[in-house]
Amino acid sequence: MRDYHRSVTEPEPVHTYHHGDLRRALLEAAEQMIRESGPASLSLREIARKVGVSHAGPTHHFKDKTGLLTAIAAEGYRRLGESLRAAYGSTGSFLEVGVAYVRFALAERPYFEVMFRPDMYRRDDPEVVAALGTVDDTVFGAIRTMLGPGQEDRVQTVGVAAWSLVHGLAMLTINGNLPPELAADPEGLTRTIGAAAFRSPDRALNATT
Amino acid sequence: MRDYHRSVTEPEPVHTYHHGDLRRALLEAAEQMIRESGPASLSLREIARKVGVSHAGPTHHFKDKTGLLTAIAAEGYRRLGESLRAAYGSTGSFLEVGVAYVRFALAERPYFEVMFRPDMYRRDDPEVVAALGTVDDTVFGAIRTMLGPGQEDRVQTVGVAAWSLVHGLAMLTINGNLPPELAADPEGLTRTIGAAAFRSPDRALNATT
DNA sequence: TCCCGCATCTTGACGTTGACAAGATGGCAA
DNA sequence: TTGCCATCTTGTCAACGTCAAGATGCGGGA
Incomplete structure (x- = not known):
């Protein structure tokens, strides 16, 4: 629960916060989910779940x-x-x-x-x-x-x-x-x-x- | 509460049911709402509200x-x-x-x-x-x-x-x-x-x- | 004319969602 | 060590889509 989908080739996460580079992890999860089922059915809470973070985790990085x-x-x-x-x-x-x-x-x-x-x-x-x-x-x-x-x-x-x-x-x-x-x-x-x-x-x- | 947005030029509603030609009214309301704010934010309940019908009204005509x-x-x-x-x-x-x-x-x-x-x-x-x-x-x-x-x-x-x-x-x-x-x-x-x-x-x- | 079947619509409920507020956590600078 | 503040969690709310069950009333058959 501390090191998420950090790509191995990624050099430096700029900051390793409480739970890793959450912003990037969220974006990657979102991309994958859109690839699987289109952007219309995208759910913030499901992204959060997939990354292993609480349902309001994304709020701080992207307000909406x-x-x-x-x-x-x-x-x-x-x-x-x-x-x-x-x-x-x-x-x-x-x-x-x-x-x-x-x-x-x-x-x-x-x-x-x-x-x-x-x-x-x-x-x-x-x-x-x-x-x-x-x-x-x-x-x-x-x-x-x-x-x-x-x-x-x-x-x-x-x-x-x-x-x-x-x-x-x-x-x-x-x-x-x-x-x-x-x-x-x-x-x-x-x-x-x-x-x-x-x-x-x-x-x-x-x-x- | 009995005769909805029936176009004057429309000849015959095929059937005037309990509350008019609801199916057509719903489609027209949906079209207008999409025109105003795009298809992404479309809400079934809001369509129903606009037409003056209960929130589950559309279910019978379009199941989804x-x-x-x-x-x-x-x-x-x-x-x-x-x-x-x-x-x-x-x-x-x-x-x-x-x-x-x-x-x-x-x-x-x-x-x-x-x-x-x-x-x-x-x-x-x-x-x-x-x-x-x-x-x-x-x-x-x-x-x-x-x-x-x-x-x-x-x-x-x-x-x-x-x-x-x-x-x-x-x-x-x-x-x-x-x-x-x-x-x-x-x-x-x-x-x-x-x-x-x-x-x-x-x-x-x-x-x- | 009456009555009954069934299409039509309503009511109520459930789980999920996006958003917000308030609190907990913990890294880091002083 | 201490306190600040970015980061994340918990709790809550209204709105939504969907389903099940019930009410309503039109039209055909008696």
């Missing part, structure tokens, strides 16, 4: 249930930002940023699901806002580079188009709306569709008509 | 809270099917089907939000399955016509691409993820992006380079 979900959303946006940055950094391909987006949605599904349920957390939370800003910067930076100079007026539109495409694909895959043979290889599907919707990888959208 | 949401999802898919069919029928344009999809998502937002939260209702419900099948038939029928003969192997991919695009756009708009100047005219945005991603309205996706 909303507070816990806000922390999860913020962490999700941070991880998404890292994933996209890593994908762009290692490939230089804008298409691969989209693939990384879909990959993140499926691999880190608990975070992704919470992130896009804005009625479940506080979107104006500073950490959320900051992490979201970082994601935007990464994506639009990549788009600017891809389009080249003198295309500033198209950056926003292209960005929204690309975001819509991969976000929709991720959502439909997660929600089980796609035929199984396509849902089996989401990354391949993303490349196929992305390359088809864009003239070629890392080139601009087609001109209208 | 899940049952009520299932009914909403089914109705949503039916309305979506009608909207898409009407759009295609009146314009013959596949792009306009996409525009209708986004328009539906925003105008009938309560339905749309429930429909794509599969952990909140029973997706294997017969009514849901039937209504969903109708939507699929409409969309893929339109795609087949658009692509012309001999393109059967591309129908699925093109369908998923188009669906992803408009679904993502609808979701991002609803969730407030788009910059305000773009979110102000969702239908125009859909036409711009749709026409850009596709070679031209009602033509195939670009071939991959």
